[in-house]
Amino acid sequence: MTATLPTASSTAGTSAPTRVCALADLTPELGVAALVDGEQVAIFLLADGSLHCVQNLDPFSGASVLSRGITGSKGDVPTIASPIYKQVFSLLDGTCLVTMDKQPKEGRAADLVVHRVSLDNGDVFIDLAGSA
Amino acid sequence: MTTEHIVVVGGGMVAHRFTEALRARDAEGRYSVEVIAEEPRAPYDRVALTSYFTGRAPEDLQLGDPALWHDPLVTLHRDSRATGVDRDRRIVTVEGGREVAYDHLVLATGSYAWTPPTPGADLPGVFVYRTLDDVAALRGYVEERRATLGRPVRGAVIGGGLLGLEAAGALQGLGAHSTVIQFNDRLMNLQVDAGGGEALKRLIEGMGVAVRCNTATKEIRAGKDGHVGSMAFADGAEQLVDVVVFATGVRPRDELGAAAGLEMGPRGGVVVDDTCLTGDPAVSAIGEVACIQGACIGLIAPGNTMAEIAVDRLLGGESTFPGADTATKLKLLGVDVASFGDAFATTPGALEMVYADPVNGVYKKLVLTDDATTLLGGVLVGDASAYASLRPMVGAQLPGDPAAWILPEGSVEKGEIELPDEAGVCSCNNVSAGSIRGAVNDHECHDLGAVKACTKAGTSCGSCLPLVKKIMATELEKSGIEVSNALCEHFALSRAQLFNAIKVAEVTTFTEVIERFGAGRGCDICKPTVGSILASLYNEHVLAGDRAALQDTNDRVMANMQKDGTYSVVPRVPGGEILPEHLILIGQIAQDFGLYTKITGGQRIDMFGARLEQLPQIWKRLVDAGMESGHAYGKSLRTVKSCVGSTWCRYGVQDSVGLAIALELRYRGLRSPHKLKLGVSGCARECAEARGKDVGVIATDKGWNVYVGGNGGFTPVHAQLLVEDVPDEDVFRVIDRYLMYYIRTADRLQRTAPWQQEHEGGLDEIRRIVVDDSLGLGEELDAHMARHIDSYEDEWKAVLNDPVRLRQFASFVNAPEEPDPTLAYVPQRGQRRPATPEERASAPVLIAPTTLEVRS
Ligand code: SRM
Ligand SMILES: Cc1cc2nc3c(=O)[nH]c(=O)nc-3n(C[C@H](O)[C@H](O)[C@H](O)COP(=O)(O)OP(=O)(O)OC[C@H]3O[C@@H](n4cnc5c(N)ncnc54)[C@H](O)[C@@H]3O)c2cc1C
Ligand code: SF4
Ligand code: FES
DSSP, X not given: OOOOOOOTTOOTTXXXXXXXXXXXXXXXXXXXXXXXXXXXXXXXXXXXXXXXXXXXXXXXXXXXXXXXSEEEEETTEEEEEOTTTOOEEXXXXXXXXXXXXXXXXXXXXXSOOBOEEEEETTEEEEESSSOO | OXXXXXXXXXXXXXXXXXXXXXXXXXXXXXXEEEEEXXXXXXXXXXXXXXXXXXXXXXXXXXXXXXXXXXXXXXXXXXXXXXXXXXXXXXXXXXXXXXXEEOSEXXXXXXXXXXXXXXXXXXXXXXXXXXXXXXXXXXXXXXXXXXXXXXXOOEEXXXXXXXXXXXXXXXXXXXXXXXXXXXXXXXXXTTTOOHHHHHHHHHHHHHTTEEEEXXXXXXXXXXXXXXXXXXXXXXXXXXXXXXXXXXXXXXXXXXXXXXXXXXXXXXXXXXXXXXXXXXXXXXXXXXXXXXXXXXBOOOSHHHHHHHHHHHHHHHTTOOOOOXXXXXXXXXXXXXXXXXXXXXXXXXSTTOEEEEEEEGGGTEEEEEEEOTTSOBEEEEEEEXXXXXXXXXXXXXXXXXXXXXXXXXXXXXXXXXXXXXXXXXXXXXXXXXXXXXXXXXXXXXXXXXXXXXXXXXXXXXXXXXXXXXXXXXXXXXXXXXTTOOOTTSOBTTBOSOHHHHHHHHHHHTOOSHHHHHHHHBOSXXXXXXXXXXXXXXXXXXXXXXXXXXXXXXXXXXXXXXXXXXXXXXXXXXXXXXXXXXXXXXXXXXXXXXHHHTOEEXXXXXXXXXXXXXXXXXXXXXXXXXXXXXOOBOOTTSSBEEXXXXXXXXXXXXXXXXXXXXXXXXXXXXXXXXXXXXXXXXXXXXXXXXXXXXXXXSEEEEEETTEEEEEEOOBOSSSOBOOEEEEEEEOHHHHHHHHHHHHHXXXXXXXXXXXXXXXXXXXXXXXXXXXXXXXXXXXXXXXXXXXXXXXXXXXXXXXXXHHHTOHHHHXXXXXXXXXXXXOOTTOOEEEETTEEEEOOHHHHHSGGGOBOGGGSOOOO
């Protein structure tokens, strides 16, 4: 696997989609973290085969841990729950669906940024510029 | 507005209720309260006095929130006896001569234990049973006599009523033989009829307590050393005894009232009207000292009612005494007796419906109106499980066939009881079915804890809890509020139901479980629950098959996540005993990886700040040296705390460390509804704080006492005695069964303390199931635990041998060794800790995580 190492100068919005891993590197329902242009993202392959990518930073704790949360569903919406204080976010659009009566850390939005994931020839690509 | 001063004489249970209710309701602070109490401690739960013998410490008996006594408007004088009341000057005199002025005086002096004039009643070794000091003295005497005499002590209790039976049980609890001497022709003659008395006698004798009815005591005689030695009876018989307890009734402590010229009742007591006022409008009397509606009542519930009425009146309310509910239930270990309503069928035309099973010592009687529909009262001996449901139905129609309530479970279909709003549910605290419904509907109390806190129902003797729970559940259901039995939106089943379903269907993966019993994809509530159930049932690796995705992050990487996303590492230190080599290794690893180290509250060592990708390297070194996972992350056995015990300690009577290690190795890795903690102490000094644990074992000179259901945390609870003086094998068997039964039936994240409290029939029922094997589950529970013990493997060792699972410890899928760049630390007391947001802003103090190089 060729690791894409962070390049200090890149700014989100201008870069092209980055290959992060092979689809075979992912385990259904278990997230992984990836570094894309110095930014941390969390990538999920769900049991139905769908792929999702959100920011790895948990706005409620300030720690970069969302890839290590539990995937699930709320109604029809696939979700990810933060492993720290258990807030639940939509994997479709990043909306915070359950705040657990908490406020996000100062200066952070409760909702997550969602990134576009694409599959090309068995490889997973993340596009920081295009939100999904 | 000026503050008026209330003086309360007596610091007992009713005085406490008065003070508590006044401070709760007098929001404007119209009154200040001064309590003059003769006993040396703040008011305590006299009703639970006997639990002192099963190990409850005096502090556990404290009533209510101790903060009450720090309220600026409340003063409590302990060790302080009132000696006189001057009603003209409105002054109370206190021993020592101090005078206390009052605007309103409340007499709450209770009763004293009355003893019939008997020669020898003043010998050393004769006791009464009323105060904590009484029971402490009794215990001290019995223990000392046993040591002096070198044999079990012979005890006798004079009086075969409720109190006498409690005292006899207490003597037995102290390891003494006991005989109950009853003047009447049957035990508990005030509450139960002849048939019930017979059944009760058999039950009591079955417990090893001898019973002599129709017996009058003529004299207590001294032995050679001047202590109690024997008793002589009116019929000429004599019996050897070492200790005598009088439980022959109580008399009101009305001497202050009498001397102050207040009207006295025909059999004593300060006469009050239905508002608890005496003839003097500045003096009330409440509790056992009050003669209300013609009599003094020796029960706590009417006393509390009087306290509430007195408060209400002082605040301008209109309430009056409604009459007393004299229903009683014996709290004696292992014997069920209850009597309520018109137990003796004195209502004209009353019908009695009786079921008796002499072999099993069961006697049940319902008293009904002449048309056999309306319940008037009853007596239950040997099986009082129907008490909580029936007592509030007195005066109401029983649905269906009344016989269903007394016949063995299942023989006739029971009607569904719908209690009227005004039916009293909790007699200790005077809470009606209506108030409980109100708490659920109007105050949004949606679980038992909230209902208890809001209404006080179930907070005293606890016998009403099953009913309170039922009413709450019905109410929640009615208003369409999901009775939180369902685990989450994906499973309509409770954890216990799901456990059984999975066990019966023998499914082993989450996919199968959710397809068969649930819906959707699961969530952070049901996934870890299913993961835990699968682990409890099959004990496979937490990360086996599709299980990794079920686990909370802690279980998933087998470490505890900290606030910054790094982890802590806690190797198991069974019983807290550790080799010097292991101590050195831990220190070495902490240095090499720059980890923060701290001794935990569970007698082991925690290393903090390990990054995800470092965990396997750290654990490899620990595992290679023979250490293993401490499951600090799991809903599973945490630690078995020990004290040093008999091997070193001069007081220890058993090897507490040895047992703690054996228990820790036995239950390590056992997945359960919540974490499990055990403790073992080498003697009654209890240095291991075992009674604060889910299971606590305390050494005795004869073996071990096993306590269950202790909890620290948000709502601390002391563990209760399950079995006494048992040998090692029994310790293992009893704990095996207790834990397995808990694992199978508890709710998600419900620790043993609330589980035990909410279990139908409480600890007594649990004891029947796990000790007496009343459900015949014993062998199955034993086999289940044996499977767990046999299949245990160290989770970390298994992962280190598995390259696929090791891949999950990569920090980034595209940069597996790259540290999380957002981590930042500052030094503190020679170690490092996560930087605060402010410190992050002032960059220079940061220690980048990568500066702590890994030596390999
Ligand atoms: C490390 C330690 C504190 C310490 O520095 O001493 C600790 C740390 C945590 N405790 Fe604790 N508890 C620690 C001993 C205790 C004790 C004392 C004891 O075990 O003798 C108690 C009270 C006893 C009890 O549990 O009944 C205790 C009662 C709790 C509770 C309240 C449980 C309850 O029933 O209410 C929680 C919260 C929970 O589990 O839901 C908790 C939760 C936690 C968590 C897991 C909080 C979290 O989710 O992060 C902490 C994990 C830290 C970590 O990464 O290791 N911890 N915690 C102790 C670890 C002991 C060990 O060796 O395993
Ligand atoms: C072992 C036992 C088991 C019981 N079980 C039950 C049960 O299961 N159900 C039930 O309903 N009831 C039970 N009771 C009865 C119950 O405890 C009493 O009804 C209740 O305690 C009465 O409260 P009280 O405040 O009126 O009196 P008490 O609790 O007796 O308090 C009176 C206090 O006033 C103090 N005092 C007296 N005179 C003075 C003075 N001059 N100056 C200062 N202080 C004074 C006394 O020392 C005492 O502390 C039991 C009692 C005992 C002893
Ligand atoms: S509990 Fe007993 S044996 Fe254990 S340390 Fe304390 S005094 Fe010693
Ligand atoms: S009846 Fe005693 S606590 Fe409710």
